[in-house]
Structure formats: C-alpha cells, structure tokens
Amino acid sequence: MRVVRLLALPVLLVLAWWAVSGSSFYLPSPDRVGRAFAETWFSERLVLDVLPSVGRLLAGYVLAGLLGVGLGVLIGLSRRLRATLEPVLEFFRAIPPPVLVPLIMLLAGIDTPMKVLVIVSGCVWPILLNTVEGVRALDEVLSDTCRMYGVRGASRMRRFVLRGASPQIMAGLRQALSIGIILMVISEMFASSSGLGFTIVLFQRQFQIAEMWSGILLLGLLGLALSVLFRGVERRVLSWYYGSGAERA
Amino acid sequence: MLEISSLGKVYESRGRRVEAIGSITFGVGSGELVCVVGPSGCGKTTLLRCIAGLLPASAGEVRVAGVPVTGPPPNMAVVFQEYGRSLFPWMTVRENVELPLKEKRLPAGRRRELVGESLTAVGLIEAAEAHPWQLSGGMQQRVAIARAVAYEPQVLLMDEPFAAVDAQTRADLEDLILRLWRDLGVTTLFVTHDIDEAVYLGQRVIVLSSSPTTVMEDLKIDLPAERDQVATRSLPRFGELRGHVYRQIQRARGTR
Numbered sequence: 062m063r064v065v066r067l068l069a070l071p072v073l074l075v076l077a078w079w080a081v082s083g084s085s086f087y088l089p090s091p092d093r094v095g096r097a098f099a100e101t102w103f104s105e106r107l108v109l110d111v112l113p114s115v116g117r118l119l120a121g122y123v124l125a126g127l128l129g130v131g132l133g134v135l136i137g138l139s140r141r142l143r144a145t146l147e148p149v150l151e152f153f154r155a156i157p158p159p160v161l162v163p164l165i166m167l168l169a170g171i172d173t174p175m176k177v178l179v180i181v182s183g184c185v186w187p188i189l190l191n192t193v194e195g196v197r198a199l200d201e202v203l204s205d206t207c208r209m210y211g212v213r214g215a216s217r218m219r220r221f222v223l224r225g226a227s228p229q230i231m232a233g234l235r236q237a238l239s240i241g242i243i244l245m246v247i248s249e250m251f252a253s254s255s256g257l258g259f260t261i262v263l264f265q266r267q268f269q270i271a272e273m274w275s276g277i278l279l280l281g282l283l284g285l286a287l288s289v290l291f292r293g294v295e296r297r298v299l300s301w302y303y304g305s306g307a308e309r310a
Numbered sequence: 311m312l313e314i315s316s317l318g319k320v321y322e323s324r325g326r327r328v329e330a331i332g333s334i335t336f337g338v339g340s341g342e343l344v345c346v347v348g349p350s351g352c353g354k355t356t357l358l359r360c361i362a363g364l365l366p367a368s369a370g371e372v373r374v375a376g377v378p379v380t381g382p383p384p385n386m387a388v389v390f391q392e393y394g395r396s397l398f399p400w401m402t403v404r405e406n407v408e409l410p411l412k413e414k415r416l417p418a419g420r421r422r423e424l425v426g427e428s429l430t431a432v433g434l435i436e437a438a439e440a441h442p443w444q445l446s447g448g449m450q451q452r453v454a455i456a457r458a459v460a461y462e463p464q465v466l467l468m469d470e471p472f473a474a475v476d477a478q479t480r481a482d483l484e485d486l487i488l489r490l491w492r493d494l495g496v497t498t499l500f501v502t503h504d505i506d507e508a509v510y511l512g513q514r515v516i517v518l519s520s521s522p523t524t525v526m527e528d529l530k531i532d533l534p535a536e537r538d539q540v541a542t543r544s545l546p547r548f549g550e551l552r553g554h555v556y557r558q559i560q561r562a563r564g565t566r
C-alpha cells in the first residue's frame with residue numbers, strides 16, 4: 062500500500078510526459094530520455110563528469126559545514142562578537158552566491174579550487190547564521206547546570222553547546238545542501254570543461270536534447286538521493302528533538 | 311559550613327535598577343537542613359544563585375567551608391526551580407545523572423554504583439533508559455534530585471523544587487528529601503514559598519522580607535526530629551510555628 066502511494070504520482074507524471082511528448086522537438090519521450098540516460102551516464106562520463114562534480118559538492122559542503130559551525134559557535138557564544146558581526150553577516154547572506162563566481166574566478170582560477178570555493182561561499186551562510194541562532198538560544202538553566210556540575214571545555218562544547226544547537230545546525234545544513242547542488246551546477250557552467258553542469262550545457266549547445274534531459278533527470282535524482290540520505294542522518298541525530306515534540310511547539 | 315554575610319545584590323541594566331537583596335546574613339551548620347521562605351519575588355532565587363556562585367554579589371560575601379565563593383564550588387549541587395529545563399533532553403535519565411560523575415573523573419564502576427543507588431533512592435531505576443521528556447513533571451524533578459545526590463555534594467541547594475507537582479507527589483518528595491538528608495548528612499538549604507513545607511522540613515526556617523530583602527527572622531523549629539506527614543502536621547506546635555511564620559510573612563508584605 063505504501064509502495065503504491067509512493068509511486069502513484071511519479072508514474073502519473075511519466076504518463077503525462079508521455080502524452081505530451083513528441084509534440085515538440087525539445088520534448089522527447091520518456092523512453093528516449095531513458096535510453097539516452099543509460100547511454101550517457103553509464104559510461105566513462107560517470108567517472109569523468111559525475112563523480113568529480115559530486116566530489117566537489119561534498120568537499121565544498123563539508124568545508125562550509127566546518128567553517129559555518131565553527132564560526133557560528135564562536136559568534137553565538139560571544140555577545141560582543143554577535144553585536145558587531147550580525148549586520149555584516151546578514152549582508153553577506155543577502156548576496157546571491159552566483160554573482161560571486163566571476164569574482165572567485167579572478168581569485169582562484171577556473172579549476173577545482175574555484176568550484177569548491179563557490180560552493181563554500183554559498184553554503185556557509187545558512188549554516189553559520191542558523192548555528193549562531195541555535196547557540197544563542199541555548200537554555201540558560203542548562204548552562205547553569207553545566208557550570209554547577211563542572212561540565213566545561215571540550216565536554217561542554219560536545220555535550221551541551223553542539224547538541225543543544227543541533228536542531229538549528231541541521232536546519233542550516235539542510236538549506237545549504239540544496240544551495241550546494243545549485244552552485245555545483247552553476248560553477249561548472251562558467252569556463253569549465255567537465256562536470257555535470259558543463260555536460261548539460263554542452264548537450265544543449267549540440268542539440269542533443271534527449272541527453273540534455275537525461276542530465277536534468279540525473280541532477281534531480283542526485284538531489285533526491287542526497288536529501289533522503291540527509292533525512293536519515295537528521296532523524297538519527299535529532300531523535301530526542303522529534304521525540305520531545307519540540308518541533309511542534 | 312555555609313556563611314552568608316551582609317550579602318546584597320542589585321540588578322543593573324540599562325535604565326533599570328532593581329535592588330533584589332538588601333542585606334542578608336545567616337549561617338548554615340554542617341549537616342543542617344535550613345529552609346528559606348519569603349514572598350514571591352523577594353529574591354530567593356537570587357540568593358541561591360549568589361550562594362551557588364552563579365551570580366556575583368553586589369555586596370558582602372558567601373563562604374563555603376570557610377572559602378569565599380567566586381564561582382560554583384566543586385562540592386555543591388543545586389536543584390533548580392525550572393527542573394524540567396535543567397535536564398539534558400538528548401540524554402537518557404541515566405546519562406543525565408552520570409554526566410557530572412564523568413566530569414569528576416570517577417571510574418566507570420563507581421559511577422554505575424552511584425547512578426544505580428541514587429535512581430533507586432528516588433524510585434526511578436526502571437526509567438533509567440527513558441528520556442526526560444518521556445517522564446511526568448514529578449518524575450523529572452526526582453531525576454534532578456537523583457543527579458544532585460549522586461554527585462555526593464557537601465552542600466545541597468534546592469530552589470522551590472516542588473512548586474509544580476501535585477499535593478500527594480509533593481508529600482512523597484518531601485519525605486524523600488528528609489530521608490536522603492538523614493542518610494547522607496548533607497548540608498541542605500531549601501528554598502520555598504510554602505510555609506507548611508518550610509516548617510515541616512526544616513530544622514530552622516529563615517523568613518525573608520520582601521525586597522530589598524533582609525532576614526526577618528531566623529526561627530528554630532523545635533519539632534521532634536522524626537517527621538511524619540500526618541503526625542507532625544497535626545501537632546499543636548506545628549500549627550503554632552506555622553501561624554508564627556505566616557504572620558511574619560504578612561508583615562513582610564505589609565512593609566513593602
């Protein structure tokens with residue numbers, strides 16, 4: 062029953078796609094796209110384009126995570142730092158990351174470091190700001206409890222600060238994940254010779270329409286896989302939070 | 311064991327100045343159980359936080375075993391008024407009780423022993439693997455008490471620990487405190503706004519005025535050492551003491 066409900070809408074969508082396909086050169090039928098998908102991606106492109114893209118995405122995402130959580134904890138714990146930095150942070154967060162690509166290209170060239178940097182520059186803000194918020198909102202009574210019972214230093218950081226802020230940190234990480242995928246593609250559309258984003262643009266320029274669609278499909282599947290993975294991790298990390306019903310409050 | 315001398319506390323924030331505590335002086339002997347009563351908002355929590363070293367005093371000083379308090383002393387445990395918020399929701403009951411022991415670097419065997427004993431004492435050994443939010447308010451309060459007890463403090467501070475539980479649970483918890491206090495011989499300062507509770511539990515009752523707070527009276531409770539919810543509370547002397555404290559508190563509020 063669950064399987065039926067889960068698959069009903071996708072199946073309907075594919076059927077609808079079938080119905081309207083063929084009406085235009087730019088809208089090939091699902092079976093053509095499916096064939097193109099298998100031919101295009103189950104080939105050396107998997108190693109040459111897909112894996113490097115995903116690798117850069119993960120590298121940028123992890124770096125942004127470390128940077129965002131690290132700085133976020135520092136800023137969140139210090140009232141003075143927060144007051145000084147918050148307006149500036151909001152400004153940086155408001156800049157759409159894609160416009161930084163030309164700038165970062167000047168600074169870091171057009172290779173992997175540039176692409177990773179682009180991903181970091183976009184992903185870091187939601188993580189940073191959410192972490193600051195989470196740390197700032199830590200319960201004072203729990204903080205007093207830590208002081209009273211000698212919980213300090215690294216232990217306090219691990220058992221209290223990071224755990225207590227984890228709902229907000231995870232929310233930031235989730236926002237960052239979708240931003241990361243977008244930036245992965247965009248960074249490869251500028252001055253690039255490999256990668257998923259590059260390949261899709263290439264197909265489009267060469268009028269390989271079915272192949273282009275298959276790339277879009279692959280991106281969608283990649284996003285879906287990553288978000289399913291993320292949900293799994295989140296469920297584990299935040300089981301106490303969902304259990305306590307705090308998210309409904 | 312505990313000496314509070316001319317303690318004063320003024321809260322100062324932008325444009326607002328609250329003199330929460332005028333000047334408070336009293337002592338608590340080693341192994342004594344002293345209750346502090348006072349009208350709501352008179353600065354009981356403030357007093358407790360100053361004693362615990364969580365809040366710097368504006369005047370006077372607090373000494374624990376002769377040592378001036380500048381930060382939380384290592385041999386002191388506190389049960390907070392907001393007990394629900396004082397338990398870590400991401401830890402089980404057992405982990406909550408064990409955490410301070412880990413910080414004390416006790417060996418695992420000794421930790422297991424202490425956690426087991428204290429949870430058994432408060433009747434929650436079955437709930438050891440539950441999370442705090444799966445427990446009722448009264449059970450959460452008992453976890454907070456178990457954590458304080460397992461810590462083996464020399465001084466135990468409690469801030470209106472039973473304000474939010476029903477009458478029956480409250481009576482049970484009161485007797486639990488008395489039993490633990492007797493078994494452990496820990497110096498205990500118990501803050502409450504409930505006059506009956508103060509007289510029932512305390513060897514002495516300190517009556518506070520409304521703020522700026524001073525000690526109105528330091529009353530010795532000359533009831534038999536063995537307390538019983540029904541027998542003790544129906545003693546004529548219990549009624550007299552209660553009435554006395556009640557009138558003092560009325561006076562305290564009148565002088566505002």
Ligand SMILES: Nc1ncnc2c1ncn2[C@@H]1O[C@H](COP(=O)(O)OP(=O)(O)OP(=O)(O)O)[C@@H](O)[C@H]1O
Binds near residue numbers: 330348349352353357
């Ligand atoms: N952080 C603070 N900043 C400013 N004023 C405060 C602060 N905390 C408490 N006060 C003030 O100090 C006074 C005493 O507060 P306190 O919480 O110590 O009272 P209490 O006796 O514990 O009250 P209750 O019985 O309701 O718990 C109150 O007038 C309160 O408004």
Ligand SMILES: [Mg+2]
Binds near residue numbers: 469
């Ligand atoms: Mg209080």
